[in-house]
Amino acid sequence: MAGFQKQCSVKDNLLSMNQRTNEQWLADLRAKGDMRDAALSDLRALILRSLPYALSGKLNPNSPEFESLAEEVAQETLLKVLEHLDTFEGRSLFTTWVHKIAVRQALGELRRRRWRDVPLPEMEMNDDSDIMPRELADEQPSPEIMAERNDVMMRIQRIISEELTEKQRLALMSVVMQEMPLEEVAQKMGTNRNAMYKLMHDTRLRLKRRMEAEGMFPDEILAVFAKSVG
Amino acid sequence: MNLFRKIKQLFSWQQPPTRSAGMAMQAANPKMAQKILGMLEKTQEEELTCDEVFALLDQFAEMTARGENVSELMPLVELHLEICGDCREEYESLMNVIQHPA
Ligand SMILES: [Zn+2]
Numbered sequence: 001m002a003g004f005q006k007q008c009s010v011k012d013n014l015l016s017m018n019q020r021t022n023e024q025w026l027a028d029l030r031a032k033g034d035m036r037d038a039a040l041s042d043l044r045a046l047i048l049r050s051l052p053y054a055l056s057g058k059l060n061p062n063s064p065e066f067e068s069l070a071e072e073v074a075q076e077t078l079l080k081v082l083e084h085l086d087t088f089e090g091r092s093l094f095t096t097w098v099h100k101i102a103v104r105q106a107l108g109e110l111r112r113r114r115w116r117d118v119p120l121p122e123m124e125m126n127d128d129s130d131i132m133p134r135e136l137a138d139e140q141p142s143p144e145i146m147a148e149r150n151d152v153m154m155r156i157q158r159i160i161s162e163e164l165t166e167k168q169r170l171a172l173m174s175v176v177m178q179e180m181p182l183e184e185v186a187q188k189m190g191t192n193r194n195a196m197y198k199l200m201h202d203t204r205l206r207l208k209r210r211m212e213a214e215g216m217f218p219d220e221i222l223a224v225f226a227k228s229v230g
Numbered sequence: 231m232n233l234f235r236k237i238k239q240l241f242s243w244q245q246p247p248t249r250s251a252g253m254a255m256q257a258a259n260p261k262m263a264q265k266i267l268g269m270l271e272k273t274q275e276e277e278l279t280c281d282e283v284f285a286l287l288d289q290f291a292e293m294t295a296r297g298e299n300v301s302e303l304m305p306l307v308e309l310h311l312e313i314c315g316d317c318r319e320e321y322e323s324l325m326n327v328i329q330h331p332a
Binding site for chain 1: 264267277291319323
């Protein structure tokens with residue numbers, strides 16, 4: 001009898017989970033007691049089921065690392081969902097909104113683990129005198145193209161060193177050269193991702209404006225580099 | 231005397247694999263110059279920040295999944311996703327999730 005009841009309640013849970021509207025999710029999560037607990041437990045199950053898809057190609061769902069990550073992500077996501085419940089505007093399914101938060105938690109945690117021990121690149125501005133352009137070994141562009149490119153690269157270098165602050169250069173080097181995630185660079189530089197995006201946006205605008213003032217237009221110059229392939 | 235050889239020498243100079251290589255040195259690599267230029271080509275005066283994009287991401291993902299023309303409806307979100315690796319990665323993961331309903 002108890003077993004039968006349990007089966008029924010599992011079935012009911014599944015039904016209610018699939019059939020909850022946005023309004024029902026919100027009402028249940030704002031309720032007290034059993035209603036809220038049931039909604040939280042459904043949400044938790046939903047997050048855990050979606051994580052293998054969220055992390056597909058990044059983390060094997062059968063690895064021990066996945067398991068520890070999943071628990072942490074589910075927990076943190078539920079806390080965030082409850083904390084920001086009032087900001088949900090109903091522009092998507094409630095569950096999509098929850099998945100969005102879970103995805104950010106999961107990828108954030110994964111990035112932290114992957115990049116934790118990688119330091120920011122050291123910044124040492126070299127004298128212009130010992131800068132030498134180099135080509136990739138497997139490329140053999142004509143001397144004319146090499147000279148043209150050389151000129152462009154020297155000019156970009158000069159603009160970078162004249163136009164950007166040290167912070168901007170460090171950010172540019174970390175994000176573009178080292179391909180570090182914005183979030184990790186932000187954390188290591190003692191700020192947050194949003195501020196780091198703004199800093200990078202300012203950096204790009206400064207470079208672009210200065211280049212254009214000097215008659216260099218990125219789309220035109222790119223063509224000089226595209227020629228190399230031929 | 232042999233200018234061509236001299237230029238060739240200049241370009242085949244290999245940077246030693248030191249981590250203290252400065253920014254200037256890095257920009258002298260054609261791949262890096264290309265990357266910077268590509269980034270500048272996309273740069274607009276007005277761009278959304280990561281937080282602004284995150285606020286719209288669930289809606290944007292559902293619109294994409296429904297096949298709506300997001301380039302026209304939410305061009306600034308699309309531009310941000312082209313520029314920002316972190317947000318792009320999150321968007322792709324979210325798409326994976328909502329296209330495989332649990
Ligand atoms: Zn972003």
